[in-house]
Every structure is written in structure tokens, then in C-alpha cells.
Amino acid sequence: MTTHALFSLPRWWSVVLKEFLQLKRDRITFAMIAVLPIVQLALFGYAINTNPKQLPTAVILGEQSPFSRSFVAAMKNSDYFNIVETLPDETAGRRALAQGQVLFVLNVPADFSRRLLRGEHPSLLLEADATDPTATGSAVAALPGLVQPVVEKDLTGPLAHLNGAPAAFDVQVHSLYNPEAITQYNVVPGLMGVILTMTMVMMTGLAITRERERGTMENLLATPVLPIEVMTGKIVPYVAIGLIQVTIILAAAYFVFHVPFEGSLIAIYLAALLFIAATLTVGITLSSLAQSQLQAMQLTMFYFLPSLLLSGFMFPFAGMPVWARFIGNLLPLTYFNRLIRGILLKGNGWIDLWPSVWPMAVFMVVMMGIALRFYRRTLD
Amino acid sequence: MNPSATEYAIDVQKLNKHFGDKHVVNDVSLQVAHGEIFGFLGPNGSGKTTSIRLMCGLLTPDSGTGTCLGYDIIRESAQIKRNVGYMTQRFSYWDDLTIRENLDFIARLYDMPNRRETVDHALESLGLASRADQLTGALSGGWKQRLALAACMLHKPKLLLLDEPTAGVDPTARRDFWEELHRLAAQGISVLVSTHYMDEAERCHKLAYIAYGKLIAQGTAKEVIDSQDLTTWAIHGDRLSELSEQLRTMPGVDQTVVFGSALHASGKDHAALEKAVQQAAAGKDLRIEPIDTGLEDVFIYMMSRSSDNYGMPS
Incomplete structure (x- = not known):
């Protein structure tokens, strides 16, 4: 079309x-809006657990010493921790945790070696993001076992007298955000x-194919209504539905x-x-890609499963x-999971949320572009 | 372009459309004058619907040019949509909206200035004012068809494209419908209507007959009939089917059709046909007479003469 309206x-x-009028008369859809969140909450809210490795970890090295190096090496060797960065101070550590860049921050105090050699039994501090207790639980459980090999390797010769009971040093674990490690705290916001x-993908997935299957698409195409008007217009009622669901779940x-x-709550x-x-x-x-409602449903599942499994909700x-x-x-769900857990459990502010906000916005713009590209203006 | 400056409401040349290897519309050219009711006839799957969709910009032709109300059918489909009322073959309003909601939605889509009055007026003239809040899906076929016509007329289009509007509608409703069409035509609105009914074909100012994507004849009913140059004899009596079989094998008989109590035998060779009919009727209790060839005779003749080129490389 060269004539632009x-x-x-x-x-x-x-x-x-x-769309609102049609929705009002579609009772099954309406029931789904209310029942689906409740059923899923009941199912998943109590059901999920696992044991992951190679969790991103940052270290704050107050000192460079054989002990700290050995301990970091031992953490790496345990396979539970993946040391991704070295941070300058506590503030940077908290930020990295809040934004979800790392799950652990190991803090080696500045006077650690000195106190160790004096036999004062100092502590290393490991801060853990416990929003998802399943993610951090096993790693934390593995920590005490890491102390002994370090002690045996480094406290030899003249230092061997420090190598006794109680251990020469220990690791204090500080669980942030969800200290009691309650799985529901993580699963429920994820749900x-x-x-x-x-619900959103399925309901809108059917929206345009339904018009096509019922033959009403031909009518819409014959009127001056523009593709962008149809698409965004169809979306609006579902935004309202989505917000109702959010409220039910909250x-x-x-x-x-x-x-x-x-x-x-506003941030949520x-x-x-x-x-x-x-x-x-x-x-x-x-x-707009699917030819029929059945195809739309299949495509929905095709999109839904990776979202469910790879977004950090399930594992x-x-x-x-x-x-x-x-x-x-x-997948936008990945970012949303970080956002919602960040807000609910960590109390994240706007700056912490931004890294998960812009990818969703970009995703939306790209998707809308694709939708408009594939919306058939003619019946060809 | 200013629509009123053009001579024709629809003027298309050599439209072609393929679906896969099917040549669905093959070099179709036709002109519909302002205020004319133009009948579009042809068997099922002959390309009527596709041709109509090409004319209102719902499909893009593979080749060919044309204007609809002076707007180019390829480049200016937005303007065409604004000025044309298109009634789809299948009822295409929303079953889960009420009658009023459907009309209101359409009125909004066309940015009608005084929407409420327009919708009220349409409901009243439809005689549906009392049932305005009934769901459209509950309407009978005849009412749905009337609603569809009212809806596609709502924005006061200058051209109506009606795709088999009276399919499945009872005779009274059909008669009312055609009276309405003639009233509209008298107001200067052009109508292109596809149909299967011969009585409706005879009510059109002009006709076009399309078969297997090709336009075979067009003009007034008389012109279409004359174009085939057929002579027809009617034979009245019993056991006409048997006679029909017999006649069909005889020289000069191109076509035999049984219409209730009469058998029509048609042919191009006048003398040979007459000879054959008289020979077949000889010694039997039959009444034979030459009659004017009717539209239906001609349409059946054209249909049997046009070849099925679907699936053929073209």
C-alpha cells in the first residue's frame, strides 16, 4: 500500500x-482468568526443588595472601562456585547481589592472615542470595568441608601447631533476603x-486466528481499520486481565x-x-503467524515450555x-522473575531493576515489529 | 483522482490471480457504470469471490490494472475500503456481539460523525430496533443477511460489492432484498452482485458470466443470450429424461436440459436442431415448439463449453 493512513x-x-464486549460473553475465558492462577499456585507452590552447581560468585579480597588464594581455589574446585569477578568493597558486593549478577560474595577481611597466624580463629564472610534457597543451599552446605583441606595444605611446618581443633578459621554464611530458606518465597513470585x-500468550494467540477462522477477518480487512489499531486494540483488554491476575497472585x-x-507495590x-x-x-x-486456532495453541506451547524451564523459574x-x-x-520471563523476586524479596529499588527492565522493553518492540510485519493486510 | 470524474464505478483490465498452480482469475476485464446493478454469475469455484476481492483491494492481482470508484485497486486500497461496502459470502459479523454492538463497531471503524443516530436509523429501517440487544449469532439466515447489508451500507458507500448475498435466504426476503437494491441503484449507488439464481440475474441491468476464471460473456441479459446464437425447442410430454438421452446423441443438438415438465433442446445449427427434434418426437405423444432461448439455457451451455483449466500449467 502506498497510501498511508x-x-x-x-x-x-x-x-x-x-474486544471487551466479546470477552464479557466468553465465560470459559473468564473462569480461566480466576481459576488458572489458583490451580497453578496450588500445584507449583509446593512442588519444586533441585541442586545446581557453578553458581556465580564474587570475591572481595581485603588482602592477598596464600590462605585467601587457597580458599578461593578450594571453592572453585568444589564445583559449586564460579568466581566471576573481584569487587572492591562491600557496597559493590551488595549491589551485585541485589541485581542478581552473583549469588554469593566472599569477603576476606583485611587482617585475615595476621589473625589466623596469631591463632585467633578468624572468619571469612560469605554473603548468599537466598531468594532461591534451592540454588544456594547445596553450595552453602558444601562450605565447611572446604576449610579443612586449605588448613592442611597451607598450615604446615612451623605453622602446623595452628592446625588443630577448633579449626584455624571458619566461614560465616550470611543468608540475605530469605534467611529462613523458605522455598515458597521464591516459587510463589516466580509463578x-x-x-x-x-494466559496472556494463549488468549491473544487465539485473538487473531479466531477472527480468521470465523471469517470475520475478511470483514475487518474490508474496513479502513489499520493493522496496528487491530493489534494494539486487541491487547488492551488482556492487559486489564493480566493486572487482575497479578492482584490475585499477590x-x-x-x-x-x-x-x-x-x-x-508500585514497582511490582x-x-x-x-x-x-x-x-x-x-x-x-x-x-498472526498461525493459520488456525489449533496452530496458535501449538505455537503457544512451543513458546511456553522454554519460558517455564529456562527462565529460572523451574531450575x-x-x-x-x-x-x-x-x-x-x-525470554521476558527470565527478566520478570529477576524483577519480581528482586522487588518482593530484596526490596530492590529502581537502579537495581533497570538491568532487567530494558531487555523486556527491547523484546516488546522487536516482537511488535514482527507481528506487524506478518499481519496480513490482504487475504493473499 | 476524483471518483465522480470517472465514467465507471468499476473499471478493471486483464486481472489475473493464481493460487499455487490454479489460475483462478484469468484475464478478467469488466466495467460497471454508476448506478448500475451488475450481476456476476458463474458456477461454484469459478472465481467470482476472488474477482470481487481483487476489485476491493482485499487481494493483490498477479497482473492487471483497474480502478474502483476512480481509485487504483493496487495502490489505493485504503480509499477504496472507505468508499465501498463489501458484503462477504459467508456472514462475517461477530456472533458474540449484539446487533447494535455490531453496527456500532462498524460505524466507529468508519469514523462516522453522528454514529448513534446512524445506528438507530439503520436498526429502525431494518425493523430490528426491538431486537437490537439480541446476540447476532441467534439470528436466522435471512435476518443475518439483512443485518450484513445494513452494516455494509452504514457508511453510505458509493459502490456495493455483494458476494452471493441471497444464498440460503427465503423467496420473500430475496424479493425484498432486490427491491432494496433497485432503490439504492436509483439513488446512484453502483452494485456488483454475484448470484446463482436466474431470476436474480434477470433483475440485473448487466451481467457477466465467469467460468473457470474466464469471463465468457458480458452485457445485458439479451446481449448475453444473443452472443451464444442458440436456437431452442421445448418438448412437453412424458418420459423426457429418456428422450433427452436420445436427443443428445443426434446431430444438431448441442444441449438438452429438463426443466420440470419441459425438455429444452438447444443448438447452434438451427436447421439440424429442428430436424433432430422433429425426428425424435415423431410418432410419440409429445408437443414440440420453438421458444426463445433463456438465460439459463445459455448459462448451462456456456458452462459446458468452458474447459476446466485448473491445475493446468498456464
């Missing part, structure tokens, strides 16, 4: 109204994204599972809104192989 707000609004992905999280609400809703929008564009894209993200993390990083 401009986006018309009244036309767009007419599509929005139509929000899973439930939203499932209420359940708070009243049933007693998940702490550390961060701001804004993050959810962005995620809902990004997810809806996926649905609408699948809908700890840090424990996955590189290729799986790469795929996970392409």
Missing part, C-alpha cells in the same frame, strides 16, 4: 470496546510470571504463603505491566549451561 484513536478505541505467560502470596513484600505493578505488554506482543505475533538460572542461559536471556 494515520493511526486513528476512535478506530482503535472501537477495537478495544469490541506470577509463569501464569501471566500462559494476594495469595501475601495472605496464604506469607511472602515478604520488601519492595514497593509497573514491572508486571511491562511484562504483560511484552508477553501480549508474543501472543499477537504467534496469532536455578545460574545452574544452567551457557547455551540454556543464552536462550533464557531471550
